[in-house]
Amino acid sequence: MNQSISSVAVIMPAAGSGQRFGSDQNKLFTLLDGKPIWEQTATVLRSHRAVKRIVMPISDRDRDYFVSVGAAAVASLGIELVSGGAQRTESVGAGLNLVIDDPAIELVAVHDAARPLVKPGELDRVFERASQTGAAILASPVTATVKQTLDEGQSCRTIDRSTLWLAQTPQVFRPSILRQAYQRHRGRPATDDAELVSRTGAEVALVECSAENIKITHPGDLAIAEALVNSRKQNSKTTNHDE
Ligand code: C5P
Numbered sequence: 351m352n353q354s355i356s357s358v359a360v361i362m363p364a365a366g367s368g369q370r371f372g373s374d375q376n377k378l379f380t381l382l383d384g385k386p387i388w389e390q391t392a393t394v395l396r397s398h399r400a401v402k403r404i405v406m407p408i409s410d411r412d413r414d415y416f417v418s419v420g421a422a423a424v425a426s427l428g429i430e431l432v433s434g435g436a437q438r439t440e441s442v443g444a445g446l447n448l449v450i451d452d453p454a455i456e457l458v459a460v461h462d463a464a465r466p467l468v469k470p471g472e473l474d475r476v477f478e479r480a481s482q483t484g485a486a487i488l489a490s491p492v493t494a495t496v497k498q499t500l501d502e503g504q505s506c507r508t509i510d511r512s513t514l515w516l517a518q519t520p521q522v523f524r525p526s527i528l529r530q531a532y533q534r535h536r537g538r539p540a541t542d543d544a545e546l547v548s549r550t551g552a553e554v555a556l557v558e559c560s561a562e563n564i565k566i567t568h569p570g571d572l573a574i575a576e577a578l579v580n581s582r583k584q585n586s587k588t589t590n591h592d593e
C-alpha cells in the first residue's frame with residue numbers, strides 16, 4: 351500500500367429502493383452475518399487507515415430507521431448522513447457536496463452500500479491507482495460468453511469478450527475530476543460515476559478485482575454473500591490454526 355495516501359472520503363450511496371430485491375423495506379437493512387448489509391460495508395471501509403470520512407446518502411423514507419435502529423452504528427462508524435435522491439447520481443451528488451470543499455481530502459471514493467464484500471487489499475490497490483492517475487475503478491474481466499440481441503431474442507450474435515470488463519465499486523477520483531463530472535452532468539442517465547467522468551474526456555483506469563465483490567441486488571445474491579462470508583471465516587480459522 352502506498353503509505354502516502356492518507357485521506358480518502360467515501361460516499362456510500364444507500365438511498366435506493368431495492369425494488370429488484372423484492373422486499374418492502376430497503377434491502378440494505380437485511381442481515382448478513384448478524385449485521386445489516388450497509389453496516390457490514392461501512393465496517394470494511396472504516397477499517398481502512400486512509401478512510402477519513404464516510405458520507406451515506408439515504409432516502410427520506412429511511413431516515414427514521416437511521417436515527418433510531420441504526421443510530422448507534424452510524425455514530426460508532428462515524429457516518430455522516432445526507433438526503434439522497436431518486437437517481438443514484440443524485441444521491442452521490444448530494445454526498446459530494448458535503449466533501450468537495452474539504453481541503454484535507456486527497457481522493458473521493460464512491461462505493462455502493464450494497465457491496466459488503468470488498469476486500470481491504472482491493473481498497474489499497476484502487477486508492478493507489480487513483481492517486482497516480484486521478485481516476486480508477488475496480489472491475490472484473492467478463493468470463494461469460496456474451497450475446498447481443500436486437501430483436502428481443504429472436505436472434506443473437508456473440509460479442510468479443512476479450513475487451514469487456516464489469517464495472518464495480520469503489521470508483522475513486524481526485525476531487526476536482528469528480529466535481530467537474532458532476533458540474534457537467536445534465537441528467538443524462540448514467541449507471542456509474544466513471545461514466546460521468548469519461549464524458550468529460552478524462553481517462554478512467556481499471557483495477558482488476560475478484561468477482562466476489564458482488565452487489566447485492568436480487569434475493570439470491572444474499573445467499574451467495576453468506577456463503578462467501580462463511581468461506582472467508584473458515585479460511586481465516588485455518589490460517590490462524592496453521593500459524
Ligand atoms: O439499486 P442498486 O443496488 O443498483 O443501487 C446501487 C447503490 O446505490 C445501492 O447501495 C443503493 O442504495 C444506492 N442508490 C442510491 N440512490 C438511488 C438509487 C440507488 O443511493 N436513488
